[in-house]
Amino acid sequence: MTVTPTEIAAPKQRRKVNILFGLTLIGLLIGLWVALGLVTTSFWTPLNISNLLRQGSMTAILALGETFVIITAGIDLSVGAIVGFAGVIVAWLLQAGFPVWAAILLTLAFGVAIGAFHGFGIVHMGLPPFIITLASLTALRGFGLLITNGSSINITNEAFANFSRADFLGIPSLFWMVILVAIPSYILLHLSRWGRYLFAVGSNSEAARLSGVRVSAIIYMAYILSATFAAFVGILLASRIAIGNATQADGWELQAIASSVIGGTSLFGAVGSVHGPLIGAFILATINNGANLLNVNSFWQRIITGLLIIVIVYFDQLRRRRSS
Incomplete structure (x- = not known):
């Protein structure tokens, strides 16, 4: 059977709304860049722009994975812990003598397994996404600390460690990784039936099931994508700092959710x-970068992020009420 529930917006109409909102976000991002260029002397320096792209890239990939889950009306609180755990795994494998390619593939496989575990807990055990991913957040930090005995694993492989610091065509390699992830993600979400199924499940899972959608498979897919993207970010972070440490990326799950919400994803x-979410991540990175350049207390950065979330979710609620 094909998916035809009335609750699902037409793909063309949805794409038009997304494009208009995306242009608004780009306008906001450019406005921030112009303002910071006027009030600071170092914002537009090549070094700062390069740092800004590196800062936003990992959050952007993490937010994109989180978006697949949120579209299904779920949540993944474990992505920050997966980043730290993946960094420990890839560092441990490299220290054990595994080739770089094998260490990366095995670490990504851990991400797939964690995402499948979340899907199993939600689909077959009936656990709320909040609970199962919160449990993983705590457990993965513990597993990482057990593996490292509470310390860090140094990465001595120069090729691996230098990757995240390198540039290609004058653009940081980490930003190219965003493009590498974004293109297939766009095809999946906006140009394939699987993307339509994700929106269908998030709109009304029961209507989607009655229309022939394998809701359980879609939930599995969403959480596997989220965890795999987080494992990929863990690999990139380990490359950037040249260590594996289970406590890294603490609180990044909130940054990922905030970036997704700022980018127009409805909770x-x-x-x-x-x-x-990609633009939302760079908006957050720009705010943090500008605050650092202006010597604004880092605590204010958290307050600004929190206020942005409140405002955007509030207007999302108003939109939903008007359309209902």
Whole structure:
């Protein structure tokens, strides 16, 4: 059977709304860049722009994975812990003498396994996404600390450690990784039936099931993508800092959720895009970067992020009320 529930917006209409919202976000991002260029002397320096791209890239990939889950009306609180755990695994494998390619593939496989575990807990055990991913957040930090005995694993492989510091065509390699992830994600979410199924599940899972969608498979897919993207970010972070440490990326799950929400993803499900969370991540990175350049207390950065989330979710609620 094909998916035809009335609750699902037409793909063309949804794409039009996403494009308009995306242009608004780009305008906001450019406005921030112009303002910071006027009030600081170092914002537009090549070194700062390179740092800004590196800062936003890992959050962007993490936010994109989180978006797949939020579209299904779920949540993944474990992505920050997966980043730290993946960094420990790839560092441990490299220290054990595994080739770089094998260490990366095995670490990504751990991400797939964690995402499948979340899907199993939600689909077959009936656990709320909040609970199962919160449990993973705590457990993965513990596993990482057990493996490292509470310390760090140094990465001595120069090729691996130098990757995240390198540039290609004048653009940081980490930003190219965003593009590498974003293109297939766009095809999946906006140009394939699997993307339509994600929106269908988030809109009304029961209507989607009655229309022939394998809801359980879609939930598995969303959480596997989220965890795998987080494991990929863990690999990139380990490359950037040249260590594996289980305590790294603490609180990054909140940054990922915030970036996704700022990018227009609805916490109520069925609304989201690929470009939105990517732009949202760089908006957050720009705010943090500008605050650092202006010597603003780092605590204010958290307050600003929290206020942005409140405002955006509030207007999302208003939009939903008007459309209902």
